Amino acid sequence: MTDVLVVGSGAGGVHAAWPLVERGLEVAMLDYGNEDREYASLVPSEPWLALRTTDESQHRYLLGDRFEGITLGGIRVGAQLTPPRLFIPADTERLTPVDSATFSATESLAKGGLAAGWGAGVFPFDDADLAGAPISAADLAPHYEAVAERIGVAGDDDDDLRPFLGECRAMMPAMAIDSGAERVMARYAAQRERLNAAGLFVGRTRLAACTREHRGRGPHRYFDMDFWADDRRAVYRPRWTLDELAAKDGFELRDRRLVSAFREDESGVVVTTTHADTGEREEHRARALVLAAGALGTVRIVLRSLDRYGTPVPILCNPYTYAPVLNVGMLGREARDERHSLAQLTAIYRPEAADGRIVQAQYYSYRSLLLFKLMKEAPIGHREARAILRRLQPVLGILGIHHEDRPSARKTCVLHRGPEGGPDRLAIDYRLDDAEALRHDREERRLFALFRRLGCFALKRIRPGHGSAIHYAGTIPFGPEGKGLTCDRDCRVRGTRRVHLADGAVFPYLPAKGLTFTIMANADRVGTLLANELA
Numbered sequence: 077m078t079d080v081l082v083v084g085s086g087a088g089g090v091h092a093a094w095p096l097v098e099r100g101l102e103v104a105m106l107d108y109g110n111e112d113r114e115y116a117s118l119v120p121s122e123p124w125l126a127l128r129t130t131d132e133s134q135h136r137y138l139l140g141d142r143f144e145g146i147t148l149g150g151i152r153v154g155a156q157l158t159p160p161r162l163f164i165p166a167d168t169e170r171l172t173p174v175d176s177a178t179f180s181a182t183e184s185l186a187k188g189g190l191a192a193g194w195g196a197g198v199f200p201f202d203d204a205d206l207a208g209a210p211i212s213a214a215d216l217a218p219h220y221e222a223v224a225e226r227i228g229v230a231g232d233d234d235d236d237l238r239p240f241l242g243e244c245r246a247m248m249p250a251m252a253i254d255s256g257a258e259r260v261m262a263r264y265a266a267q268r269e270r271l272n273a274a275g276l277f278v279g280r281t282r283l284a285a286c287t288r289e290h291r292g293r294g295p296h297r298y299f300d301m302d303f304w305a306d307d308r309r310a311v312y313r314p315r316w317t318l319d320e321l322a323a324k325d326g327f328e329l330r331d332r333r334l335v336s337a338f339r340e341d342e343s344g345v346v347v348t349t350t351h352a353d354t355g356e357r358e359e360h361r362a363r364a365l366v367l368a369a370g371a372l373g374t375v376r377i378v379l380r381s382l383d384r385y386g387t388p389v390p391i392l393c394n395p396y397t398y399a400p401v402l403n404v405g406m407l408g409r410e411a412r413d414e415r416h417s418l419a420q421l422t423a424i425y426r427p428e429a430a431d432g433r434i435v436q437a438q439y440y441s442y443r444s445l446l447l448f449k450l451m452k453e454a455p456i457g458h459r460e461a462r463a464i465l466r467r468l469q470p471v472l473g474i475l476g477i478h479h480e481d482r483p484s485a486r487k488t489c490v491l492h493r494g495p496e497g498g499p500d501r502l503a504i505d506y507r508l509d510d511a512e513a514l515r516h517d518r519e520e521r522r523l524f525a526l527f528r529r530l531g532c533f534a535l536k537r538i539r540p541g542h543g544s545a546i547h548y549a550g551t552i553p554f555g556p557e558g559k560g561l562t563c564d565r566d567c568r569v570r571g572t573r574r575v576h577l578a579d580g581a582v583f584p585y586l587p588a589k590g591l592t593f594t595i596m597a598n599a600d601r602v603g604t605l606l607a608n609e610l611a
C-alpha cells in the first residue's frame with residue numbers, strides 16, 4: 077500500500093512530499109494538474125525590448141489568442157496573470173465555486189498551484205509573525221534552510237531587512253536591482269538614520285530566484301520576462317521540485333484527479349477522486365494523508381469529509397492596496413534595459429507603538445506588464461493617458477502594500493452542498509471592522525509620506541478588494557485540543573488519526589509578510605514529522 081497520499085502539487089504539496097520520498101516512503105500525489113499547453117512554446121527566450129521590436133507573433137502571448145489578456149471593466153485581481161499564466165486559475169469557477177459579495181478568491185487547479193505565477197518574494201516569519209501558533213521560528217529554522225537550498229533564494233544577508241527576515245545560510249547573492257530602484261536606494265542611504273527612526277527599513281527583496289547556476293536552473297538573465305515565461309527556470313516554481321520528485325523512486329504523480337473527500341478506516345486513509353477526463357470515480361488508499369490543496373481547497377475537502385456543511389470557519393487574507401508612483405529620481409535619466417520584473421525593493425514600516433506589528437510594501441518598476449493596464453486607472457481619456465504614460469514609463473513604479481490580518485467574526489467561510497450533481501459552493505463573508513480600516517488608512521498615508529522622502533510620489537491609491545493579495549490562510553488553524561475544525565502542533569486535523577495539513581490553512585494569524593516561504597518550510601516540517609512516524 078502507498079505510504080502517504082499528498083493532495084496538491086503547489087508550494088505546500090511538493091515540500092511536504094520531499095522529506096517523505098527522501099526517507100524512502102512511497103508517496104502518491106493527487107492533483108488536478110492543469111498546465112499551459114498553448115503559450116509557453118511561443119514566447120522567445122529573449123529580452124523584453126528585443127521581442128517587442130522583432131517578434132511578429134508577440135500579440136498572441138501578450139494579448140492572448142482570444143484576447144484574454146485584455147481585461148475590460150473594473151480593477152482586476154492578479155494583474156500579473158498574463159495569458160501564459162491563465163492556466164493557473166483555469167476551471168476553478170466551474171469546479172470550486174465561491175459565492176461572495178465581499179471577497180474575490182483566486183484559486184488554482186494547476187500543476188504547481190498559484191506559485192506557478194507567484195512573485196517569488198521570500199519572507200521568513202519570526203516569533204511575532206507566528207502569533208497563536210504552537211511552533212516558533214526556531215522550530216521552522218532548519219526547514220527554512222532546507223527549502224531555501226531546494227528552491228534557490230537570492231538576497232542580501234546584511235541589509236536593513238535582516239532584523240526582520242533573519243539570516244539564511246543557503247542564500248545566493250541578491251538579484252541586481254534596476255535603475256529606478258537604485259535611485260530609491262540612493263535616497264534611502266542618504267537619510268537612513270532618520271528614516272529608520274521614523275520606522276522605515278528598506279532593502280532588496282529576497283527572491284526565490286537563482287543568481288547563479290543551482291540544481292540545473294538559472295542564472296537569471298534579466299530579460300524582464302518574469303510575468304510571461306520561465307527563462308532557464310531561474311525563478312522558482314513548485315513545478316521544478318515536482319520534476320525532481322518525479323525522477324525519484326517511490327514517488328508517483330496521479331494527476332487529472334479532482335479530490336472530493338477522505339475517510340479513515342482500520343487500514344488507513346481512503347481518498348475519493350473523480351478523473352478530470354473520464355469522469356471515473358476512484359478510491360486511493362494510504363497509511364496517511366497530507367492535504368495541501370491551498371487554504372480554500374483544503375477547507376472544502378475537510379468540511380465535506382467531516383460532513384460539516386453549514387459550519388462557519390475563519391478565513392484570512394492580507395488586506396492589500398497598491399499605488400502607481402512617480403519615481404522623480406529617474407526624471408531625465410536613462411533606465412538600463414536589463415532588469416528582472418519582480419519586486420525590486422521591500423520596505424518594512426513599523427508604526428510607533430505597534431507591538432512589533434509591521435506593514436510591508438514592495439516596490440516594482442513598471443514596464444513589462446504593458447501600459448494599457450494602468451491606462452484604465454488614469455482620470456483622463458485613453459488616447460491622452462497612453463501618450464502621457466509612454467513618456468512617464470521610465471519614471472513609473474508600483475508600490476504594493478500588505479497589512480496583517482487577524483481572525484474575526486466578520487471573516488468567515490461556509491461550505492454549502494452543491495445543487496443536484498453540481499459542485500459544493502464555498503460562501504465567503506469578509507469585512508474589516510472600522511478600527512482595522514482606519515488603521516490601514518493611517519498607516520498607508522504615513523508610508524506614502526515616507527516614500528515621498530525617497531522620491532516616490534503616489535498618484536492614486538487603489539484598493540482592489542478583499543482577497544486580492546491571494547495570500548489565503550487560517551481556515552483550519554492550529555487550535556487547542558478539543559476544539560473542532562482545528563489542527564494540532566503536527567498539523568494533524570483534530571479528530572483524525574493521520575490526516576495532516578501542509579498549506580496556509582494552519583496559520584491562525586497572517587503577518588504583513590507574504591506567507592508562501594513559510595508554507596513551504598512548514599510543509600517540509602510536516603513531511604519530516606510524518607516520515608519519522610512512518611519510516
Ligand SMILES: Cc1cc2nc3c(=O)[nH]c(=O)nc-3n(C[C@H](O)[C@H](O)[C@H](O)COP(=O)(O)OP(=O)(O)OC[C@H]3O[C@@H](n4cnc5c(N)ncnc54)[C@H](O)[C@@H]3O)c2cc1C
Pocket residue numbers: 083084085086087088089106107108109110154156157182183184185186187188189190191192193194195196197198199333334335336368369370371373374545546547548578579580589590591592593595
Ligand atoms: C500573482 C501572484 C503573486 C504572488 N506573489 C507572492 C509572493 O511574492 N510571495 C508570497 O509569499 N506569496 C505570493 N503569492 C501567494 C502564493 O502563490 C500562495 O501563497 C501559494 O502558492 C499557496 O500554495 P499552496 O500550495 O498552499 O496552494 P496552491 O498554490 O493553491 O496549490 C493548490 C494545489 O492543490 C491542487 N488542488 C486544489 N484543490 C484540489 C482538488 N480538489 N483536487 C485535486 N487537486 C486540487 C491544485 O491543483 C494545486 O496544485 C502570490 C500569488 C499570486 C497568484
